[in-house]
Amino acid sequence: MAFINGALIAVPTANKQKYLDMAAQMAQFFKSKGALRCVECWGSDVADGKLTSMPMAVQKKDDETVVFAWIEWPDKQTADAAMAEMMSGGAPSSPMPFDGNRMIFGGFEKILDA
Numbered sequence: 001m002a003f004i005n006g007a008l009i010a011v012p013t014a015n016k017q018k019y020l021d022m023a024a025q026m027a028q029f030f031k032s033k034g035a036l037r038c039v040e041c042w043g044s045d046v047a048d049g050k051l052t053s054m055p056m057a058v059q060k061k062d063d064e065t066v067v068f069a070w071i072e073w074p075d076k077q078t079a080d081a082a083m084a085e086m087m088s089g090g091a092p093s094s095p096m097p098f099d100g101n102r103m104i105f106g107g108f109e110k111i112l113d114a
Contacts (some may be wrong), residue, residue, distance in 0.1 A: 002036075002113070003076040005083070007105040009067040010058040011098040016042065019067065021072075028090045030071055033082035041068040058102045059084035067098075079107060 011019045020040070043066035043087040048055050054066050058107035085091065 001075060002110040003073045003079045004108045004110055005073070005079055005105065006070040006108060007068075007099050007103055008054060008058055009069065009098055009103045010055075010060040011067050013063055013065045015097035016065070022094050022097060023069070025092045025094060029086070031090040033085065034074060034078040035082065036072045036074060038071050039069060043067060053080055057104055064098075076107065076109070 014049070023038070023040045027035075027040075030038055043054070046054050046066045054060075058066060060066055071079070073082075
């Protein structure tokens with residue numbers, strides 16, 4: 001069953017190209033490990049909230065943009081193997097152009113694809 005790794009990130013707006021370069025490099029790595037698709041979305045209509053919101057979730061600063069990204073995998077086992085290799089240093093290394101401490105990520109089973 002398809003599996004999705006999703007992430008929500010606050011990226012300094014000035015680092016958009018650096019982020020895109022890093023994301024393209026990581027997409028190549030993930031696709032070589034079995035990812036079906038890698039999607040990066042640069043926020044253009046992401047409202048601040050009063051109780052909760054995407055900007056609040058990642059503690060977005062005024063000079064940052066919210067990024068929503070996901071990787072689609074054929075199954076959880078393939079995703080887990082790729083993530084384990086990445087975490088052990090097997091992925092391309094380039095500095096993250098954002099504060100990784102404020103990144104939110106998780107894994108999800110696809111239950112509807114309409």
